[in-house]
Amino acid sequence: MGDSLPRVTDRPTPVSDQARAVKAASRALATASTTLKNDALLAAADLLEGRSADVLAGNALDVAAAEDAGIAAGLVDRLRLDESRVAAMAGGLRQVATLADPVGEVLDGWVRPNGLRISRVRVPLGVVAIIYESRPNVTSDAAALCLKSGNAAFLRGSSTAIHSNTAVAAVLREAVSKIGLPADSVVLVEDTSREAAVEFMQQRGLVDCLIPRGGPSLIASILENATVPFVIDGDGNCHVYVDEHADLDMAESIVANAKLQRPSVCNAAESLVLHADIADDFLDRIDLVLAGVELVGDERSRSLLDRIEPASPEDFASEFLDLKLSVKVVDSLDEAIEHVNANSSGHSEAIVTDDLRSADRFLDEVDAAAVLVNASTRFVDGEEFGFGAEIGISTQKLHARGPMGLAQLTTAKYQVRGDGQTRG
Amino acid sequence: MGDSLPRVTDRPTPVSDQARAVKAASRALATASTTLKNDALLAAADLLEGRSADVLAGNALDVAAAEDAGIAAGLVDRLRLDESRVAAMAGGLRQVATLADPVGEVLDGWVRPNGLRISRVRVPLGVVAIIYESRPNVTSDAAALCLKSGNAAFLRGSSTAIHSNTAVAAVLREAVSKIGLPADSVVLVEDTSREAAVEFMQQRGLVDCLIPRGGPSLIASILENATVPFVIDGDGNCHVYVDEHADLDMAESIVANAKLQRPSVCNAAESLVLHADIADDFLDRIDLVLAGVELVGDERSRSLLDRIEPASPEDFASEFLDLKLSVKVVDSLDEAIEHVNANSSGHSEAIVTDDLRSADRFLDEVDAAAVLVNASTRFVDGEEFGFGAEIGISTQKLHARGPMGLAQLTTAKYQVRGDGQTRG
Numbered sequence: 001m002g003d004s005l006p007r008v009t010d011r012p013t014p015v016s017d018q019a020r021a022v023k024a025a026s027r028a029l030a031t032a033s034t035t036l037k038n039d040a041l042l043a044a045a046d047l048l049e050g051r052s053a054d055v056l057a058g059n060a061l062d063v064a065a066a067e068d069a070g071i072a073a074g075l076v077d078r079l080r081l082d083e084s085r086v087a088a089m090a091g092g093l094r095q096v097a098t099l100a101d102p103v104g105e106v107l108d109g110w111v112r113p114n115g116l117r118i119s120r121v122r123v124p125l126g127v128v129a130i131i132y133e134s135r136p137n138v139t140s141d142a143a144a145l146c147l148k149s150g151n152a153a154f155l156r157g158s159s160t161a162i163h164s165n166t167a168v169a170a171v172l173r174e175a176v177s178k179i180g181l182p183a184d185s186v187v188l189v190e191d192t193s194r195e196a197a198v199e200f201m202q203q204r205g206l207v208d209c210l211i212p213r214g215g216p217s218l219i220a221s222i223l224e225n226a227t228v229p230f231v232i233d234g235d236g237n238c239h240v241y242v243d244e245h246a247d248l249d250m251a252e253s254i255v256a257n258a259k260l261q262r263p264s265v266c267n268a269a270e271s272l273v274l275h276a277d278i279a280d281d282f283l284d285r286i287d288l289v290l291a292g293v294e295l296v297g298d299e300r301s302r303s304l305l306d307r308i309e310p311a312s313p314e315d316f317a318s319e320f321l322d323l324k325l326s327v328k329v330v331d332s333l334d335e336a337i338e339h340v341n342a343n344s345s346g347h348s349e350a351i352v353t354d355d356l357r358s359a360d361r362f363l364d365e366v367d368a369a370a371v372l373v374n375a376s377t378r379f380v381d382g383e384e385f386g387f388g389a390e391i392g393i394s395t396q397k398l399h400a401r402g403p404m405g406l407a408q409l410t411t412a413k414y415q416v417r418g419d420g421q422t423r424g
Numbered sequence: 425m426g427d428s429l430p431r432v433t434d435r436p437t438p439v440s441d442q443a444r445a446v447k448a449a450s451r452a453l454a455t456a457s458t459t460l461k462n463d464a465l466l467a468a469a470d471l472l473e474g475r476s477a478d479v480l481a482g483n484a485l486d487v488a489a490a491e492d493a494g495i496a497a498g499l500v501d502r503l504r505l506d507e508s509r510v511a512a513m514a515g516g517l518r519q520v521a522t523l524a525d526p527v528g529e530v531l532d533g534w535v536r537p538n539g540l541r542i543s544r545v546r547v548p549l550g551v552v553a554i555i556y557e558s559r560p561n562v563t564s565d566a567a568a569l570c571l572k573s574g575n576a577a578f579l580r581g582s583s584t585a586i587h588s589n590t591a592v593a594a595v596l597r598e599a600v601s602k603i604g605l606p607a608d609s610v611v612l613v614e615d616t617s618r619e620a621a622v623e624f625m626q627q628r629g630l631v632d633c634l635i636p637r638g639g640p641s642l643i644a645s646i647l648e649n650a651t652v653p654f655v656i657d658g659d660g661n662c663h664v665y666v667d668e669h670a671d672l673d674m675a676e677s678i679v680a681n682a683k684l685q686r687p688s689v690c691n692a693a694e695s696l697v698l699h700a701d702i703a704d705d706f707l708d709r710i711d712l713v714l715a716g717v718e719l720v721g722d723e724r725s726r727s728l729l730d731r732i733e734p735a736s737p738e739d740f741a742s743e744f745l746d747l748k749l750s751v752k753v754v755d756s757l758d759e760a761i762e763h764v765n766a767n768s769s770g771h772s773e774a775i776v777t778d779d780l781r782s783a784d785r786f787l788d789e790v791d792a793a794a795v796l797v798n799a800s801t802r803f804v805d806g807e808e809f810g811f812g813a814e815i816g817i818s819t820q821k822l823h824a825r826g827p828m829g830l831a832q833l834t835t836a837k838y839q840v841r842g843d844g845q846t847r848g
Contacts (some may be wrong), residue, residue, distance in 0.1 A: 375842030418799030
């Protein structure tokens with residue numbers, strides 16, 4: 001790096017060689033002290049600001065290539081870095097340094113009748129692999145969370161951001177090695193071919209956990225190709241159910257917030273379920289609030305509000321990520337729960353109600369990572385839950401479910417202490 | 425069932441139809457009270473004893489077929505049931521009824537600055553699929569643990585035990601439905617073809633967790649074919665490292681216990697690692713104790729004890745499950761840890777030492793589900809850990825690591841309670 005432009009090597013290292021290197025580095029990182037890990041994060045933040053010219057030079061190459069390729073202006077904007085975005089990336093590294101270190105937490109412990117003392121202790125996973133799409137800040141954000149939780153970071157970004165990612169990774173590697181951790185604590189795969197992506201998903205025995213950050217095609221590729229353990233950061237077909245016992249003012253503000261505050265994210269609402277007793281009143285009020293939103297619905301909702309277009313079964317199963325909302329009218333809480341469970345992607349599901357029994361039944365019977373009573377689905381993320389940062393939101397049930405912070409980047413180890421016990 | 429022989433249907437229901445039925449049943453089971461679940465387990469125990477003639481008749485068909493096929497006597501014996509083995513299966517069901525119900529446990533909870541109250545609550549996984557080899561008691565043991573943890577059990581046993589498994593499953597289904605839970609809380613796949621096994625591993629969206637109970641070829645098939653989330657109950661290449669600071673009497677009894685007490689199980693020791701300073705003395709003592717054990721080792725160990733045969737690299741990576749042990753001499757704790765980490769299957773690893781620093785370093789730096797100081801590796805199982813029962817021992821890092829009891833058959837759900845909060 002230094003004064004030359006960031007460079008993508010002509011003949012990239014094979015992915016499996018890189019995986020072995022990152023695995024070897026993970027041993028040192030697993031037992032690194034919190035102080036050392038924080039020093040690495042702070043050094044990386046300083047160096048990122050100090051080398052922002054390198055990073056911006058790399059980014060300029062990516063932006064130029066994206067513009068040449070005729071990529072939509074919105075996407076090019078997401079790709080583009082400037083001094084303030086680099087400063088924000090550095091700020092992210094510093095913020096992760098302030099978070100509590102999850103490693104070493106004693107989760108529980110007990111003594112057996114034979115005197116064996118058993119503790120379950122939180123330890124790093126080892127190598128966390130992250131495959132992600134265009135935004136270059138994911139490179140530093142993901143590496144920071146991995147480092148803080150004692151994991152080596154194995155990263156694979158998209159070709160669109162390759163020069164930016166290469167520059168950022170080089171800075172991170174230099175910073176961690178400067179404070180005495182292996183440079184291979186952070187390894188970026190520079191080969192952006194599809195074959196390399198598949199290879200990246202198949203480093204069994206070297207990668208302890210793979211996390212995708214991207215859209216449905218990336219998820220589908222993981223499901224098809226991955227042979228390493230993974231956690232799916234899946235889509236959010238989130239419902240808000242307005243119960244017959246709802247405070248309709250509250251329901252109005254929650255529905256508006258869940259749909260409108262940031263429609264492009266996974267915890268935005270995609271579907272509105274209404275109890276028949278309040279459906280007419282509620283559609284009257286919400287019509288104006290949702291004036292800019294395309295509505296599709298079942299026949300009953302369409303009989304109450306003219307502008308609702310017919311919904312296909314796919315509409316009820318879709319994450320629109322847009323100003324579009326499906327509407328369904330139900331006769332009972334049972335029907336609402338059944339509809340939600342049949343269509344939910346298992347992300348976040350909300351009920352608005354003043355009835356205790358409806359609230360309790362919805363909380364118990366709806367099968368999702370997060371269920372909410374009288375609150376917007378938009379609260380379901382790591383920051384809003386108080387985790388300080390998140391690597392994603394898991395929609396699967398194994399290992400981690402819901403927002404994933406530092407703790408979800410760890411596993412547990414049993415430590416058993418005896419004084420010569422043998423089994424009879 | 426009743427007075428007719430247990431029968432395997434000629435044209436089995438497609439696996440996907442069965443998966444849909446068990447998924448539907450899982451909804452009712454997820455919110456069933458502990459009392460109801462215990463009643464089901466006790467009813468199943470009583471019915472299993474009451475119908476033991478049916479079960480034994482089915483088993484007789486399997487045993488006859490196995491004998492006709494010339495299957496080894498030891499395996500036929502594992503397959504064979506008698507009144508006392510059926511009584512033991514019933515006892516297992518009753519014992520699971522006495523265990524604490526993990527469902528509903530509040531794992532943690534906090535209040536956010538905006539007043540949102542967040543709890544993380546233990547909930548069933550939904551559908552737990554178990555694929556297993558010949559012993560018919562797994563049918564009732566696995567179903568019991570699933571039921572108690574609020575999960576529907578989707579079972580696929582081997583063709584060798586199909587009539588026994590069918591009879592046991594019929595009894596369990598009758599018992600749960602008699603006390604008011606869906607019969608499909610327990611579903612056995614009667615199609616024992618290889619195609620059905622692969623289909624069983626691919627019911628994505630219907631099966632929440634797949635657990636294999638069997639040998640390396642079953643695990644390999646899961647890794648190759650499964651598209652549902654799974655937890656690997658893998659093999660145990662367990663080491664005992666005798667440190668230079670070990671009490672050699674203690675080391676002798678621990679090594680003998682770890683190797684000899686039950687050589688055929690995953691937590692038995694397969695490899696002995698000796699510090700050079702005590703290697704000669706220790707091999708002298710252990711030679712007699714391990715008289716019936718085939719020893720293979722590195723050159724240094726062979727120079728100390730004549731009867732040690734040369735070990736291949738595969739020997740150091742092997743789970744023998746037999747009266748065979750690999751021996752390696754090292755010069756330092758570092759070398760011991762490196763050797764263990766390079767060859768470990770991540771199951772259970774032990775050190776014998778009186779030195780605090782050696783103990784702490786081994787506990788911290790060895791990467792396995794369980795690490796032990798001055799105790800036999802044989803203690804690493806659900807019963808010995810105090811879980812009451814186990815479904816297996818996970819050698820993976822995601823979701824569950826080490827012995828899996830009822831708690832490991834659950835996931836968590838965030839319950840968020842507000843009073844109208846929206847995100848700013």
